[in-house]
Amino acid sequence: xxxxxxxxxxxxxxxxxxxxxxxxxxxxxxxxxxxxxxxxxxxxxxxxxxxxxxxxxxxxxxxxxxxxxxxxxxxxxxxxxxxxxxxxxxxxxxxxxxxxxxxxxxxxxxxxxxxxxxxxxxxxxxxxxxxxxxxxxxxxxxxxxxxxxxxxxxxxxxxxxxxxxxxxxxxxxxxxxxxxxxxxxxxxxxxxxxxxxxxxxxxxxxxxxxxxxxxxxxxxxxxxxxxxxxxxxxxxxxxxxxxxxxxxxxxxxxxxxxxxxxxxxxxxxxxxxxxxxxxxxxxxxxxxxxxxxxxxxxxxxxxxxxxxxxxxxxxxxxxxxxx
Ligand code: BDR
Ligand code: CA
Numbered sequence: 132x133x134x135x136x137x138x139x140x141x142x143x144x145x146x147x148x149x150x151x152x153x154x155x156x157x158x159x160x161x162x163x164x165x166x167x168x169x170x171x172x173x174x175x176x177x178x179x180x181x182x183x184x185x186x187x188x189x190x191x192x193x194x195x196x197x198x199x200x201x202x203x204x205x206x207x208x209x210x211x212x213x214x215x216x217x218x219x220x221x222x223x224x225x226x227x228x229x230x231x232x233x234x235x236x237x238x239x240x241x242x243x244x245x246x247x248x249x250x251x252x253x254x255x256x257x258x259x260x261x262x263x264x265x266x267x268x269x270x271x272x273x274x275x276x277x278x279x280x281x282x283x284x285x286x287x288x289x290x291x292x293x294x295x296x297x298x299x300x301x302x303x304x305x306x307x308x309x310x311x312x313x314x315x316x317x318x319x320x321x322x323x324x325x326x327x328x329x330x331x332x333x334x335x336x337x338x339x340x341x342x343x344x345x346x347x348x349x350x351x352x353x354x355x356x357x358x359x360x361x362x363x364x365x366x367x368x369x370x371x372x373x374x375x376x377x378x379x380x381x382x383x384x385x386x387x388x389x390x391x392x393x394x395x396x397x398x399x400x401x402x403x404x405x406x407x408x409x410x411x412x413x414x415x416x417x418x419x420x421x422x423x424x425x426x427x428x429x430x431x432x433x434x435x436x437x438x439x440x441x442x443x444x445x446x447x448x449x450x451x452x453x454x
Contacts, residue, residue, distance in 0.1 A: 136163035137279075138249045139381060140242065142200070144172025144259035145182040147215075147222045147353050148373025151445075152258050153183065154350055155375050157192040159448040161382045164192070165253065166245040168238035170200040171209040172259040172303055174220025179259075182221040184229035190346045196245070197231070200238025201262035204304035212299060222356035224349075238263045243271045252279035254381050257311070258374035260300050261285070265307035268314055280317045284377040286394065286407035287323035288432060297405030298323050301396060305405040309396040312428040320394060321377040322407065325387060325436040329376040331445070333367030339450055347450035372445055379441040380433065386444070388435040393427035 139162050143149040156164040167187070169179040180199045187195060203209040217223035234241060242263065246253050255278055257264050264281075267274060285300035285308060293302035301308040312318070331339075331354050339351025354370025372379070380387050393410040397403045409432055418424065446453055 135251070136161050137381060138163045138165050138251055138253045140166045140168070140245055140253055140255055141378070142168045142170060142238070142242070142255065142257040142259055142263050143183060143374070144170055144174070144179050145186060145221060146173035146179070146259070146374070147217070147356050148371065148375060149173070149258050150182065150186045150221055151350060151353050151372055151375035152378045153186045154190050154346055154449050155378050155445055157187065157190045158346065159382050162378070164195060165249060166196045166198070166241055168198050168200050168242055168263055170238065170259045170263045171202050172300065173212045173216045175209065175211065176200060176202045178220045180233050181229060182219065184231040184233065185221070185226050186349070188229050188231055189226065189349050196234045196241055198234050198236050198238040198241035201266065204260060204262055205265060205306045207304070210303065217356065222353060224352050239267045239270060242267045243274055246274040246277050249277060252277050254279050255281045256284070256377055256381060257281065258284040258377060260303035261307035261311045262304050265310035268310055275314060275316050278316045280319065281311070281314060282319050282321060282377050282381050283311065284321050284326065284374050286320050288409045288411070288434065289324055291406065292323060294402065294405065296403055298407065301407060302405035305396055305398050309398060309426070312394065312396065312430070317431065319380065319389060319431040319433060320407070321380055321387070321433050325433045326373060326376055327371060328436055329372045329379070329438050329441050330369045331372065331442055333369045335446070336370045337367045338453060342450060342453060344450070344452060347453060350449050372441065375445060376436065376441055379444050383440070383444055386437045386440045387433040389431040389433050391429050392432045394430045394432065395427045
C-alpha cells in the first residue's frame with residue numbers, strides 16, 4: 132500500500148453482507164472509514180442502526196459517527212429482506228446489543244458534514260437502497276465537489292434478484308437510484324454480475340468460525356449465513372462476500388474489469404420496474420437516430436472480477452491470523 136488511506140463513507144442497510152463490508156472497511160489499512168449512514172432496506176432503519184453499531188463494536192472500530200437515515204423509500208413503502216438476512220436483519224446470530232449510540236444528527240446531515248469536512252475528496256460506498264443518497268444530492272448538491280467517486284453496489288447487467296430483472300437496492304427505491312445517476316461524479320456500478328461471484332470457500336468459512344479473534348469469527352458466522360453455493364471441495368457451504376466486494380473494489384480497483392457504458396433505471400410500473408438498463412450495443416440504434424435517448428448516464432460498469440484476489444484481500448484485512 133502506498134500513500135494516505137482513502138477517505139470513505141458507507142451508506143448501508145446492515146444486513147449480513149453490509150456487515151462483512153463494514154468489517155473490511157474498518158480493518159483495511161488503505162481505507163479511512165469516516166462515517167456510516169443507515170437506511171431502510173434489508174430490515175427497518177432502527178434495526179439497521181442497531182446492527183451497524185454492533186458490527187463496529189465487534190470489529191473494534193474507532194468511535195465513528197453513525198447516523199439514522201430514511202425509514203422508507205421516496206415513493207413506496209419499505210419492504211424488508213428478512214427472508215434473506217434473518218429476523219434481526221443480520222443473520223440472527225444472537226450478538227449482544229451495542230453499547231455505542233448513533234449521533235444526534237440525521238444521515239443526510241451527517242453525510243453533508245463529513246463529505247465537506249474531509250481534507251481529501253471522499254469515496255462514497257452505497258451498499259443499500261439509495262434513499263439517503265438521493266435526498267443528499269437533492270438537498271445539498273454542493274457535496275459533489277468533494278466526492279472522488281461513488282462505488283455503487285447496485286444494479287445488474289444480466290439478471291436481477293428482487294425481480295427477474297431488478298437488483299434489490301434499485302428495486303427497493305428505483306426513483307432514488309435514478310437520482311443517483313444524476314450525481315455528476317464518477318460512478319462505478321458494482322452490480323450483481325460481479326457481486327454474486329466473490330465467494331469464500333467452505334473450509335475457510337469453517338476456520339473463520341473457529342477463530343479466537345471476535346471480528347474474524349463474526350466474518351465466519353456472517354459468511355455461513357450467506358451460503359452461495361455448495362462447496363465443490365467439501366461439505367461446508369461457501370459464503371458470498373456480497374457488499375464487501377464493493378469495498379474491496381475501492382481498496383483495489385485493479386481487481387475488477389469495467390467498461391464505460393450508458394445506464395438508465397426503469398421507473399415504469401410493472402415487471403421491468405427497477406431494472407438497470409445497461410446499453411452494451413456496439414453501435415447506436417434507431418432510438419438514438421431519432422433523438423429518443425432517454426435518461427442514460429455513462430457509468431464504469433464492473434463486468435468481471437478477480438475472485439481469488441478479492442478473497443485474499445478480504446481475509447488479509449479481516450482475519451490476518453487465520454490458520
Ligand atoms: C443487495 O441487496 C441486499 O440484500 C444486500 O445487502 C445487497 O446490498 C444485493 O442485491
Ligand atoms: Ca446491502
